[in-house]
Amino acid sequence: MHALDWAIVVAYLAWMVWDGLKRSNRTDEVEGYFLAGRSLPWWAVGLSVMATQLSAITLVGTTGQAYATGFRFIQFYLGLPLAMILLSVTVVPFFHRAGVYTAYEYLEQRFDTRTRTLAALLFLLGRTFSLGVVLAAPSVVISAIVGWSVPTTVLVLAVPMVVYTAFGGVQAVAWTDVKQMFIIVAGVVAAVVVLVASLPEQVGFGDALSLAGATGRLQALDYRFSFSETYTVWSGFIGGLFLMLAYFGCDHSQVQRYLTAKSVDEAGHSLLMSAYYKIPLQLLILTTGVLVFVFYLFHAPPMLFNRAHEAAVAAGPRAEEYRALERDFQAAIAERRVAAEARNRAAFLDRDREVNAIRAKAVDLVRAVSGDVQYTDVNYVFPTFITTQMPVGLVGLMIAAMFAAAMSTAAGELSSLASVTIIDFYRRHLVKQAADAHYLRVSKLATIGWGLFACVVAMSASNQGSLIEVVNRYGSFFYGSLLGVFMLAILTKRATAAGAFYGLIAGMAVVLAFAFGTSVAFLWHNLIGAVVVVAVGMTISLLPPRTAQ
């Protein structure tokens, strides 16, 4: 990497820490630290909501998935706009009127302490692992680029983020999110411009789309109704709706964002910003991945995008086998390029299939030699493009954008983990009466503690298949059940504390059974969890109370 690119990355990191710490003088009480004194404008909260959701996983994993399979991933977001509308008129007013610090505090007001504690515990379990994966994604990228170890990279990324989150509180998180969101969008737009400008003279943008379309990459919608297919229109609209309702309505990493808004209306507007812009933004990111595929039709791609693995295999006991594959690969991509330039659709598709088959053999070889059976090449596609094909200066901007995406998500999650730890556990169960200064001090310690713990998780979660799916799978273990218990709380007055508590346990048990015992795709787990909690919870609630003997 060029010195200018490094300078941009270092300047970005310094700016974020400085900007975050600038906010620390306004966080001298717990409400300021965790809720910004409920004072933020809707547009800042809205950008913070979007930045928290748009992680480095979105940049690295989604572009990689689009490179490999195209636009299909967009179906994941089909339920989001409706979810935002529903949340802005239901959950948001409830939380604001209840005056709570955390989403789970409301469950005690409505049901009892054990339901609140169990829900908060589920959040902590799910979010901790998710935070680890969120930190791991850019660490994989940077370590592949500069040759650092993954643990070193995790620390370089996490330490500045933990510093400004721990000392600046949620205000630092929200205002750095705003800046980070602009850096991310600028980076993606820059990548799209470079990709379009890199097309050969004789290949127009329409030709590029035709080539991508011929391989099925522009087929965004899959109308088949299948429980085992991960991304379909139905899993997106129905399973995705429940996932988004749960994520934005019950996951404190998002609820905390809109609790910082200065009024109910501003909180509602902040969510509607995602309803307007999330799908278009996601389409822009997916388009980037598809354009990277087109780019590599006319510029020689590496057989493996992870150069570290490639070097290890090439120097290992099966090096000769690898070299033979490399020769076949070079021949196949040369023929594919000729067919693409000649617009010979049949020959192009044949050669593309051949290229994919050779690459699959190379990936299998890596798995066999390294023993890493989870290895997937898609996470390295976009980083490789950035570092080898983008001009000096823009490489730094793109790396900064990846840092921004990772830090915005991780900081929001870190702040929410500390908030739930202190408000729902420490202040509720351990030290019930203490000065505000005491809670503020332990809140900062909790933020630092969770940051360290997340680093450890990140170091062991850096290679678990497609990263975007890993984090969503983790979330889907818990989200449906959490949503179910909030539905019981908000939608019906007849649900009892016992119904909510045992319904939540039943929902979790059923989701885990489905996750490990069936091939039902993870998006459906959210629907299953919510339905089971509501059904079991209402059944128990409607049972006649036992009378004393």
Place this chain on the structure above:
Amino acid sequence: MCAVVTNDRDQRHSTDDLGRMNDQRSTTNLRVFVQILLLEAAIVLGLWWFGRAYS
């Protein structure tokens, strides 16, 4: 006495104003919701057309 009447009238006016503001807010919200759903429908239709046109 007059002051009380005036206050009542003021109170009535502000209640009316609040009611009108609430109605306006509901109408605005409804318009925003419809806009969002129409935008999503347009995106889905666009994706469907796009997939067909470039397949």
